[in-house]
Each structure stands twice: as structure tokens, then as C-alpha cells.
Amino acid sequence: MLQLTKLKAKSILAFSITGMLYLSCSSGDNLPSTVTFTEHVAPVLYNNCTICHRPGGSAHFALVTYADAKKYSSANAYVTRERIMPPWPADPHYTEFVGQRILQEHDIALLEKWAKSGALAGPADKMPQLPQYPVGSETGTPDLRIPVQPYLLEANSLDKFLLVKIPFELPADTFASMIEFVPGRKNVVHHVNGDMVKYAYTQKTDVYAGERIVDMAADTATLLQAYKRLGLPNDDGTFPVLQKSVVNYLPGVFGQRYPEGLGGYRLPRKGAFLLNDLHYGFTNKDSILDSSYINVFFSPVPPNRPVKEFQLGTLGIAPVEPNLVLEPNTVRTVYSRYTIPTDISILTVNPHMHLLGKSFKAYALKPDGDTIRLVSIPRWDFNWQYFYTFKKMVKVPAGSTIVAEGLYDNTRENLNNPFSPPRRVSDNTGSMKATDEMFQFIVTYLPYQSGDENISLERK
Ligand code: HEC
Structure with a gap:
């Protein structure tokens, strides 16, 4: 596929350089003879x-x-x-997944032709309206808004990975259909x-006792020490129940609200959200104060089919094989395999690696030998780790083995390698530092019920 895309890119380049029309070019057919900003690019x-x-918005420009658009015309192409x-x-x-962002060949060709033909403005009356973007919530009016303790990013600071506690106390136990993280900056x-x-x-x-934020990298705290500093344990020192992956955020991703009766949460009177990873990017010459918050949307009904989750790989129910120890100047593939005991319906999958990851693939091998495709990431990108939601739930029958495979590149060729020269890197039994590695595959699912494979998870 990559090959094909490259070939097409070349042919389009050739056509536009010679100034020929696209009519005979398969990928760029029906392109207008003059491409303008207002009519085509906007x-x-x-x-x-x-x-x-x-x-x-989340991008810097x-x-x-x-x-x-004119300034970035070549870059966009x-x-x-x-x-x-x-x-x-x-x-x-x-x-394919819900909300996937894939540009059509035709649109790519438009941006390309526009850039190469002088980035013309076009008639003002053809200018479309900028879409209305929601403010304060991506999805509606929340019933409860809980602030995250504001955090000051000093000028010229590097990436930060924070462990953050956001405690709450409610008048009674209650239910929620959705929990949404809203970034301040x-x-x-x-x-x-x-x-x-x-x-x-x-x-x-x-629930309010203890610190709110621990900077794992700066403090070199173990997770257990950090949990104690955040005041997470019960009064007697034991640990309370932790429900995983309740609130996730990535730029451009909306909170996931499932069809009636699916998903949803039970909120206890006393609780806290625990952000395992609040990842802030680097700052330039200005310091930045971020005040993010969490929106909760209550629900009158209890979750009758609460979503469950398991995790393969580092800290998961199935080990990484071979061990995730990456010697300098080596490229290696690791696996994690887990055979499921009962029929399940998968809602979302979340591949996770750090900076040395190159590609990731996961699928299920059915007892009859068939393969169920789950997700393939040919070019791993640390910055874009989605919880991918299937358009319809995927049934995986009992006895199937879920296989996750990840390719790691600990050479100089890997431009994301945090160390030069390359160093030995391992998963350090679950450290979350970006410079340690991780190999995880998180699956959210429901026990299978007949008809699940027909239920759409698309946003309404
Ligand atoms: C989900 C959010 C999102 C969407 C959608 C998105 N971008 Fe970006 N884009 C980013 C972020 C974040 C960056 C990183 C740089 C930054 O922070 O500004 C970026 C960077 C870029 C860059 C600079 C690349 C570089 O190497 O510096 C270009 C050019 C760009 N985007 C163009 C586009 C175009 C064209 C589209 C639509 C076809 C698009 N982007 C859609 C978030 C997005």
C-alpha cells in the first residue's frame, strides 16, 4: 500500500510539473482546471x-x-x-474505526495542485463558513465539572508526564453515561x-488529603510511593478499587458515549479520578498555566452492561515475549498472547508503545484457524495513541488467541530514539517514563450477547 501511495505521488508530481490536465490520471481525476482557496481548499x-x-486549537498554527493556508500550502501538500x-x-x-480521519485521494490532489499552481485566492463569495466548534465540552452540557489543579509549565520546559489526582465527593452514589477530559490549554x-x-x-x-500532582520523571518515585503521596490508600493503608481507562483524551477525539444500556459508570460518593499520564508538551519562551477540568454527564440508569477491560503485555495479564529488553543497535519484534476463555464483544483497542516503537499489529486467531483483524499501525507515532472504537462490536469466540506484535528499533536510524548513542532500554517493570519502553495492548469489551455484532458504536 505504501508503495502504491508513493507511486501515485510521483505520477501526480509529474503531471503537475508538465502542466497537464489530470483527466487521464486515475488518482487525480476530475480535478478542476484552476484550484482556488475559497472554492476547493478551504x-x-x-x-x-x-x-x-x-x-x-491543539495545533500551534x-x-x-x-x-x-497560503503560508503552509507546500507543507500541507x-x-x-x-x-x-x-x-x-x-x-x-x-x-476501520469510528471517527477515523482519512483524507480522500481527491482532496490530497487538490491541496497538491493548489500549492503547485500559485495558491490562488478565488472568488470571495465562494468562501465557506468555518464550522462551529463546541466550547467547554465536545459533547453537550455536563452535570458536573471538576477542576484539575492548575499546573504551571515553566518557560522552556521539556515534555512532562504527570500523575494527577482529582478527588470528588458526591451527595450519593450515582451513575454517569460519560466522563470527559477537557484540556485548558x-x-x-x-x-x-x-x-x-x-x-x-x-x-x-x-479524599482531599494528599498531594494532587506527582511529576514521575522529576521525582523518580516508584508508583507505590507516588500513590501514597497522592493520599490514595484507604485509611487503613489498603488500596481502594481502581476502574481503568475511565477518562482518556487525545486532540480531536470526542468522549465515547455508547448506545443506551451499554457502558456507563457507577460513581461512588467518595472517589477520585487518577490521571496516570497527563502528558504536557514542551514550552517555548513563555510559561503557560493550564487549567483543565473533567466533565461528568450523569445518567438516571445504572450501567446494565458495564464495559470491562484487559491488558496484554507490560503489567498485563499476558507477558511480553521475549522480555522487553532492547539492546543498543538492535531491532526486534516482541509478542504478547492471551487466549480468551469466553465469547467477548470488543468495543475498543488501544496499542501502546513509547519512543522506540516502529509498528504494531494485533489480531485474534480463532480456534477454527481464521484470523480476526483488530488493528495495524504500520508507522508507530508516539503522539497519536488512540483508543480505536470499532464501528460495530467485534465478536471474538472463546478459545481464540489474541496476539499483539510490536516492532522496536533501538538504532540510530530511529529518529525518535531518545538516546544517542543508543542505550539499553527496557520496560523497567512498568515505569511510565517515555524513555523507558512499554508494550501494551488494551482491549475494552463486554461478555458476548447474541446480536452484539450488529450494534453500531458510531456517534449519533
Ligand atoms: C487531531 C488534530 C489535528 C488534525 C485533525 C490535523 N492536524 Fe496537523 N498537526 C496537529 C498537531 C498537534 C501538529 C504538531 C505541531 C503543532 O503542535 O502545531 C500538527 C502539525 C501539522 C503540520 C506541521 C508538520 C510539521 O512537521 O511541522 C502541518 C503542515 C499540518 N499539521 C497540516 C495539517 C493538515 C493539512 C490537516 C488536515 C488535512 C491537519 N494538519 C489535521 C494536529 C492536527
Whole structure:
């Protein structure tokens, strides 16, 4: 596939350089003879890019006005042709997911032709309206908003990976259909993976006691020490129940609300959200104060089919094989395999690696020998680690083996290698530092019920 894309790229380049029409070119057919911003380019950008590339969006620059677009015309042609933008690392030819961001060949060819033909403005009356983007929540009006303790990113600071506690106390146990993380300063909040801590009411006196934020890398704390500093344990020192992956965030991703009766959460009277990873990007000359928050949408009904989760690989229910120890100047593939005991319906999958990851693939081998494709990421990108939601639930029958395979490159060829010269890197039994490695595959699922494979998970 990559080969094909490259070939097409070449042929388009050749055509546009010689100034020929695209009529005979298969990938660029029906391109207008004159491509302009208002008529052709703005619609592509507004449908695919401005959700992040607008003032206040998650990218550092906007692609809203003619001047914006013209300035980046060649860059836009390049990143779309190479399928770097819009960011969607999963291969759509392997499996398709809800909300996938894939640009059509025709749109890529438009951006390319526009860049190469002088980036013309076009008639003003053809200019489309910028879509209305939601403010404060991506999905509606929340019932409860819980602030994350504001965090000051000093000027010129490097990436930060914080462990953050967001405690809450409610008048009664309740239910929620969705929990949403809303970044304060979108251009520095890269991603969030968060769990929910659930206290038995009598076991915890003060949910607000303890620190709110631990910078794991700076403090070299073990996870257990960090949990204690955050005041997470019960009064008697034991640990409360932790529900995994309750709140996740990546730029451009909406909170996932499942069809009636599926998913949802039980919120205890006393609890906390625990962000395992609040990843802030680097800052330039200005310091930045981020005030993010969490929105909770209550539900009158209990979750009758709560979503469950298991995790293969580092810290998971099935080990990484061979061990995730990456010697300098080596490239190696690791696996994790888990045979499921009962029929399940998979909702989402989340591949996870750090900076040495190169590619990732996961599938299920059925007892009858067939393969069920789950996800393939041909070009791993640390910055874009989605929870990929299937368009319809995927039934995986009992006795199937779920296989995750990851390729790691610990050579100088890997431009993301944090060490030069390369060093020995391992998963350090679950350290979350970006410079240690990880190999994980998280699956959210329900026990299978007949008809599950027909239930759509698409957003309404
Ligand atoms: C989900 C959010 C998102 C979407 C959608 C998106 N971008 Fe980006 N884009 C980013 C982020 C984040 C960066 C990293 C640089 C930054 O922070 O500004 C980036 C970087 C870029 C760059 C600079 C690349 C570099 O190497 O410096 C270009 C050019 C670009 N995007 C164009 C586009 C175009 C064209 C589209 C639509 C076809 C698009 N982007 C869609 C978030 C997005």
C-alpha cells in the first residue's frame, strides 16, 4: 500500500510539473482546471484540519484564513500526501474505526495542485463558513465539572508526564453515561489516560488529603510511593478499587458515549479520578498555566452492561515475549498472547508503545484457524495513541488467541530514539517514563450477547 501511495505521488508530481490536465490520471481525476482557496481548499481544510488547526486549537498554527493556508500550502501538500496529517496512524485497509480521519485521494490532489499552481485566492463569495466548534465540552452540557489543579509549565520546559489526582465527593452514589477530559490549554495538553478510584464510603475519611500532582520523571518515585503521596490508600493503608481507562483524551477525539444500556459508570460518593499520564508538551519562551477540568454527564440508569477491560503485555495479564529488553543497535519484534476463555464483544483497542516503537499489529486467531483483524499501525507515532472504537462490536469466540506484535528499533536510524548513542532500554517493570519502553495492548469489551455484532458504536 505504501508503495502504491508513493507511486501515485510521483505520477501526480509529474503531471503537475508538465502542466497537464489530470483527466487521464486515475488518482487525480476530475480535478478542476484552476484550484482556488475559497472554492476547493478551504472546504478540505475546514472538514479535516481546523478542528485542531484554529486559534485555541491543539495545533500551534491555524489553517483558517487564506493567508494561513497560503503560508503552509507546500507543507500541507507534503504532510497529507505522506499521510502524516490528519493524524490517524491505524491502517484503514486493515480495520476501520469510528471517527477515523482519512483524507480522500481527491482532496490530497487538490491541496497538491493548489500549492503547485500559485495558491490562488478565488472568488470571495465562494468562501465557506468555518464550522462551529463546541466550547467547554465536545459533547453537550455536563452535570458536573471538576477542576484539575492548575499546573504551571515553566518557560522552556521539556515534555512532562504527570500523575494527577482529582478527588470528588458526591451527595450519593450515582451513575454517569460519560466522563470527559477537557484540556485548558489545548496546545500543550498532549494526552491523558485516566482511571477512577472508588472508595467504600466508610474506608476513607478525607479524599482531599494528599498531594494532587506527582511529576514521575522529576521525582523518580516508584508508583507505590507516588500513590501514597497522592493520599490514595484507604485509611487503613489498603488500596481502594481502581476502574481503568475511565477518562482518556487525545486532540480531536470526542468522549465515547455508547448506545443506551451499554457502558456507563457507577460513581461512588467518595472517589477520585487518577490521571496516570497527563502528558504536557514542551514550552517555548513563555510559561503557560493550564487549567483543565473533567466533565461528568450523569445518567438516571445504572450501567446494565458495564464495559470491562484487559491488558496484554507490560503489567498485563499476558507477558511480553521475549522480555522487553532492547539492546543498543538492535531491532526486534516482541509478542504478547492471551487466549480468551469466553465469547467477548470488543468495543475498543488501544496499542501502546513509547519512543522506540516502529509498528504494531494485533489480531485474534480463532480456534477454527481464521484470523480476526483488530488493528495495524504500520508507522508507530508516539503522539497519536488512540483508543480505536470499532464501528460495530467485534465478536471474538472463546478459545481464540489474541496476539499483539510490536516492532522496536533501538538504532540510530530511529529518529525518535531518545538516546544517542543508543542505550539499553527496557520496560523497567512498568515505569511510565517515555524513555523507558512499554508494550501494551488494551482491549475494552463486554461478555458476548447474541446480536452484539450488529450494534453500531458510531456517534449519533
Ligand atoms: C487531531 C488534530 C489535528 C488534525 C485533525 C490535523 N492536524 Fe496537523 N498537526 C496537529 C498537531 C498537534 C501538529 C504538531 C505541531 C503543532 O503542535 O502545531 C500538527 C502539525 C501539522 C503540520 C506541521 C508538520 C510539521 O512537521 O511541522 C502541518 C503542515 C499540518 N499539521 C497540516 C495539517 C493538515 C493539512 C490537516 C488536515 C488535512 C491537519 N494538519 C489535521 C494536529 C492536527
